[in-house]
Amino acid sequence: MIIGERYQLAPKTLEAxxxxxxRDGVRVLAPRRVDQHVALLPVKSLAEVALDAVQAxxxxxxxxxxxxxxxxxxxxxxQDLRLQDPEPTAPPTVVFGIRPCEARAFKSLQLxxxxxSPDTLFDAHLAMTTVVSLGCTQADEACFCTSVGGGPxxxxxxxxxxxxxxxxxxxxxxxxAKGQALLGLAGELLPLGPEGMLEPxxxxxxxxxxxxxxxxxxxxxxxxxxxxxxLRCLGCGTCAFxxxxxxxxxxxxxxxxxxxxxxxxxxxxxxxQFTLHASGHNPRETQGQRWRQRVSHKFLYFxxxxxxxxxxxxxxxxxxCPADMSLKEFLRALTRGR
Amino acid sequence: MASNLVSSTRSQGRPPLxxxxxxxxxxxxxxxxxxxxxxxxxxxxxxxxxxxxxxxxRTGQFGLYGVFGExxxxxxxxxxxxxxxxxxxxxxxxxxxxxxxAACEEGDVIGFRGPYGNAFPLESWxxxxxxxxxxxxALPPLRSVIWNALDWRDRFAGVTIVYGAxxxxxxxxxxxxxQWAARGDVKLVVTVDPGGETPDxxxxxxxxxxxxxxxxxxxxxxxxxxxxxxIMIKLSLPVLAKLGFGDEAVYTTLENRMKCGLGxxxxxxxxxxxxxxxxxxxxxxQLRHLPAEY
Numbered sequence: 001m002i003i004g005e006r007y008q009l010a011p012k013t014l015e016a017x018x019x020x021x022x023r024d025g026v027r028v029l030a031p032r033r034v035d036q037h038v039a040l041l042p043v044k045s046l047a048e049v050a051l052d053a054v055q056a057x058x059x060x061x062x063x064x065x066x067x068x069x070x071x072x073x074x075x076x077x078x079q080d081l082r083l084q085d086p087e088p089t090a091p092p093t094v095v096f097g098i099r100p101c102e103a104r105a106f107k108s109l110q111l112x113x114x115x116x117s118p119d120t121l122f123d124a125h126l127a128m129t130t131v132v133s134l135g136c137t138q139a140d141e142a143c144f145c146t147s148v149g150g151g152p153x154x155x156x157x158x159x160x161x162x163x164x165x166x167x168x169x170x171x172x173x174x175x176x177a178k179g180q181a182l183l184g185l186a187g188e189l190l191p192l193g194p195e196g197m198l199e200p201x202x203x204x205x206x207x208x209x210x211x212x213x214x215x216x217x218x219x220x221x222x223x224x225x226x227x228x229x230x231l232r233c234l235g236c237g238t239c240a241f242x243x244x245x246x247x248x249x250x251x252x253x254x255x256x257x258x259x260x261x262x263x264x265x266x267x268x269x270x271x272x273q274f275t276l277h278a279s280g281h282n283p284r285e286t287q288g289q290r291w292r293q294r295v296s297h298k299f300l301y302f303x304x305x306x307x308x309x310x311x312x313x314x315x316x317x318x319x320x321c322p323a324d325m326s327l328k329e330f331l332r333a334l335t336r337g338r
Numbered sequence: 339m340a341s342n343l344v345s346s347t348r349s350q351g352r353p354p355l356x357x358x359x360x361x362x363x364x365x366x367x368x369x370x371x372x373x374x375x376x377x378x379x380x381x382x383x384x385x386x387x388x389x390x391x392x393x394x395x396r397t398g399q400f401g402l403y404g405v406f407g408e409x410x411x412x413x414x415x416x417x418x419x420x421x422x423x424x425x426x427x428x429x430x431x432x433x434x435x436x437x438x439x440a441a442c443e444e445g446d447v448i449g450f451r452g453p454y455g456n457a458f459p460l461e462s463w464x465x466x467x468x469x470x471x472x473x474x475x476a477l478p479p480l481r482s483v484i485w486n487a488l489d490w491r492d493r494f495a496g497v498t499i500v501y502g503a504x505x506x507x508x509x510x511x512x513x514x515x516x517q518w519a520a521r522g523d524v525k526l527v528v529t530v531d532p533g534g535e536t537p538d539x540x541x542x543x544x545x546x547x548x549x550x551x552x553x554x555x556x557x558x559x560x561x562x563x564x565x566x567x568x569i570m571i572k573l574s575l576p577v578l579a580k581l582g583f584g585d586e587a588v589y590t591t592l593e594n595r596m597k598c599g600l601g602x603x604x605x606x607x608x609x610x611x612x613x614x615x616x617x618x619x620x621x622x623x624q625l626r627h628l629p630a631e632y
Contacts, residue, residue, distance in 0.1 A: 071360040074406040081406065081447045085358045116615065117600045120356035221629065248604030251597045255407040262360070269604055277595055278433030283608070283631040301610050
């Protein structure tokens with residue numbers, strides 16, 4: 001198989017890849033239906049994968065940036081204090097069937113974790129992870145990938161992009177050496193010529209002009225919209241936890257029998273304690289200030305530093321928000337100059 | 339086998355163990371100095387002498403000081419880079435980590451990560467005069483610059499220090515204040531808030547901005563460094579402006595809450611700036627471009 005080529009992948013062949021991965025102890029995370037809910041969970045076979053879900057809840061970032069991760073452990077005290085780095089236990093992982101928007105987020109995470117002082121724990125996870133995205137055939141009202149530079153068939157961040165073919169099976173675009181190795185588990189595959197008709201991609205109409213956002217955000221800094229919009233925000237942080245690009249974290253120590261460990265845990269700029277000083281002073285006291293920080297960081301500060309927005313338009317935040325806040329609708333209104 | 343195939347493309351299997359950016363260096367509390375109620379200074383020596391030899395920093399940089407099992411806290415390095423073999427930090431006992439630090443005794447081992455952040459461009463101030471304006475527990479970051487400047491005394495013109503605290507008891511570095519007062523090449527003015535004086539107090543009584551205005555240091559070829567509680571900074575800046583200090587000639591340091599110190603955890607992000615990477619040292623001109631979220 002050649003990087004940059006498209007191959008025909010029959011469901012039976014894909015099943016064989018899943019069997020090979022299961023046999024070799026490779027962790028496969030994929031959208032799986034549990035009751036009425038589709039979450040990213042470990043699977044052993046293609047049959048377990050909810051291929052029809054627009055979007056799984058939760059975030060695939062957990063594969064490379066776990067919700068809780070040990071940074072180091074320690075035993076003893078005084079002269080006998082010993083530090084231990086975490087074991088490089090990142091299991092070989094295939095993230096299968098996430099949407100192209102979410103795959104793009106791996107690039108965004110890498111920008112944060114690898115700038116200046118590369119985060120070796122993150123790098124170890126990423127090196128062991130293969131991303132197989134599934135092109136979209138449907139979208140819902142929360143989707144806005146096309147407003148932030150993506151699309152239903154975007155390839156950024158993916159090692160392999162699968163797209164459903166009319167009449168069954170998938171077109172498999174080999175994008176990286178990791179994708180090549182994974183597809184190689186199936187043996188030789190036939191290249192897919194122009195006769196292979198893809199299922200049509202959904203129309204995701206752009207909701208706002210992202211190029212206008214930096215200017216609009218600068219202009220709106222002192223606007224009352226932040227306070228108004230955040231009145232319904234519960235400050236629960238769910239939007240950040242499901243967000244594939246949100247990378248803020250806390251560091252906390254735990255003590256246990258004569259030793260302990262230092263943990264990194266997901267955190268959110270939307271939470272009151274995020275910036276709270278021990279003295280009681282809080283630089284961002286109100287939820288409005290925190291909402292402004294969240295939006296400005298994603299669409300103004302982050303793009304200035306890294307030349308890309310920290311948002312892939314997946315809509316997970318809006319689907320998960322218990323107060324029905326919608327980043328997409330907020331940005332639509334903002335760029336229209338309300 | 340699949341695992342061979344999969345791993346063969348991944349940097350030849352598991353990546354080699356790279357240095358853990360979150361692993362602190364171990365330092366011993368060499369001395370503990372009680373400065374004021376709830377405020378202590380630690381002198382810290384690297385457990386590994388080779389690490390101590392290799393350690394370099396510039397004045398204004400900060401570190402994360404950690405008690406294992408309690409966490410890490412961010413403070414500036416309060417000693418001068420010209421004094422090698424140790425670093426010092428001064429902190430107030432207020433939260434979980436600083437309470438655990440305060441319980442440390444001489445000989446105890448804690449963690450240190452750093453140095454992080456930018457620094458005061460002391461080298462570029464050669465030939466200029468320096469005016470230090472500090473209040474309360476905010477003298478430590480300036481104390482590093484002061485000793486650095488005094489160790490390079492012939493590079494600078496005048497050195498003026500205005501330092502105030504709520505009361506005589508709240509003044510930190512009392513012994514060093516005496517040393518600075520005794521020097522002929524430093525103009526030191528120490529003040530306490532009205533009501534904070536003791537019967538034998540010989541210094542000024544009054545708020546720092548008022549004392550600064552009365553002292554009226556010249557602003558030509560002079561750099562002002564201001565660190566203190568927000569209200570002191572807020573009221574001192576107009577005084578400096580009135581004295582003719584431009585926004586580019588006024589420096590301060592921000593002390594946002596931090597967890598990583600590496601520009602990743604997001605906590606210290608203020609506007610376009612990550613205080614841990616782009617700061618903690620800012621000119622007033624730079625601060626005017628940041629939202630007041632510090």
